[in-house]
Amino acid sequence: MYWSHLFIPTLREVPADAEVASHRLLLRAGYVRPLGAGIYNYLFLAQRSMTKIMRIIREEMEAIGAQEFHLAALNPAEVWQESGRWEGMGQNMFRLKDRFNRDLCLAMTHEEVMTSIARGELRSYKQLPQIWYQIQTKFRDEPRPKSGLLRVRQFFMKDSYSFDVDAAGLDASYEKHRQAYCRIFERCGIAYMVVDADSGAMGGSASQEFMVATEAGEDHVVHCKATGYSANLEKAVSRPAPASAADDMTALEPDEIHTPGAKTIDEVSKFLGVPATSLIKSVVVIADFGKQQKPVLALMRGDHQMSETKFLSVVGCKEYRAATPEEIRGLFGADPGSLGPVGAPKMPIYADTALEGRHNLVAGANKDDYHLKNVTPGEDFTPKYADLRQVVAGDTEVETGAPLEIVKTMEIGHIFKLGYKYSESMGLQVLNADGKETKVIMGSYGIGVERVLCGAVELYNDADGISMPAAIAPFEVVVTPVNFTDEALKAAAIALYAELKGMGVDVLLDDRDERPGVKFKDAELIGIPWRVTVGKKLAQGVFEVSERRTKTVTEVGVSEVAGWLKAKLA
């Protein structure tokens, strides 16, 4: 294509509202334009990149035998009511009514619709396994769209669903997806991590997330360089960093101390001159078990934070919330800043394993402005021990003791073993080999297409703009004649353009009547991986080939250039 005919509205100045790199650059490079909060139009360049990403996805999905569908985005309420997610999705789902006042929604995912197709059509185990997928617009009424294309209200998702007769079948489908996802992200040319994750609202047992490390991300991943261990912060396990001060191991009885005004861990620590690692943090929460709500006391080492996910799975409740100050006063007779396990009212007490084996710690006295010293778990109170804490910097890997780091990441893909959640709630069964009705076991697997694009931009950019991986760049090569009005340069540029095109290279000819500096800057901004400068060196029979990523320039003979580039792009 000839640049002078294209719409590539690059901006010299940085758009005021854009803060994260991918947002700023996708706007500046003319890939996208905003339409509303969390709603974007994809212009020529973005569409080109997105199409390439989707092509890679389709090829790899086909390779594992997945079949492409295209489901309705406009869904009747009934199918969501069956699974219980009409309520469950809350305000994040766009809802609307038709002219007859019937409830509809814009789908944010398609477990329900896929399951409804499967239950109507799948009759026998002989039809399994099936993997069905689609690439489709998803809608989510995000409370706060942000960071350009990172968190939006309308986006493309590749979502696939597997149907198997038994757990072994699901394992195989899941593994196929895991490998396909690895190949997809590798082919897209982006650095990614696979991390163990919590399955959250999707339900089900196992799940892994595919992550790109970027400060713009909203997730935190615990990563061990030495062992390769990586897990979502919510789920990650660790060996806690040792306490800052050794415990006094003598047998002592709890002893009340006056701590006026000291309520937070920090204040108590300062007031008593005792490190936070020798304090017990007491958290009162109201756990929701569905039928009843009960208070639970959770204990953490002073420097640790509770992991919501771990708490939910340890305690076995559906949800929980912090107890209100009034509830706490009613139960403990003291304010939140002075709570502790000794003399606490009767309720389940869970202590994080970092407190196990500790001696003579400081905890609240359940009396305003008083704490207790010499509190020893297991002697002065008896908790159930469990891993409840969130990993913090300084923790080490459980097996090896190797250091762990916490990395900010963006999720680009997620694979789940759903289990029977939807086949049960929606009644999806087939006849097995014994002629008996048996529930189908499912998996679901997603890739955020825009996020792959954003991830690439986040990972590969510099002061000059985007350095797109060749596989998903809008063009692979740009041919830049320094002066298109010079007949010799023009002829050479057109000839090279035609030759590259003939070889199947995705090439752009910058035929604009612009000064060379403008053309160079634009090419670098939009991220084309290779640029061939057709200029003064033509007289010596060579072109200069610049690699965007490394900024290296190689002189290649006029007749060899096309082959040289083709080889580099292979």
Added chain:
RNA sequence: CGGGGCGUGGCUCAGCCUGGUAGAGCGCCUGGUUCGGGACCAGGAGGCCGGAGGUUCGAAUCCUCUCGCCCCGACCA
């Protein structure tokens, strides 16, 4: 939904406090000179100052309401 910020030519912003004929740079158009890292000269087009109401002789500017966007938090497959 709470907190903060911002809406003025296509873009980045000034002007507002202290009301009195709407500005700059970039971009765009025309002509000319240029042509290896976002050129230069000359001329030109383009804005009911987000919207509504109010105060005033007079409002971009002051007041009230409203809409939108961005950021932080809550929230989040």
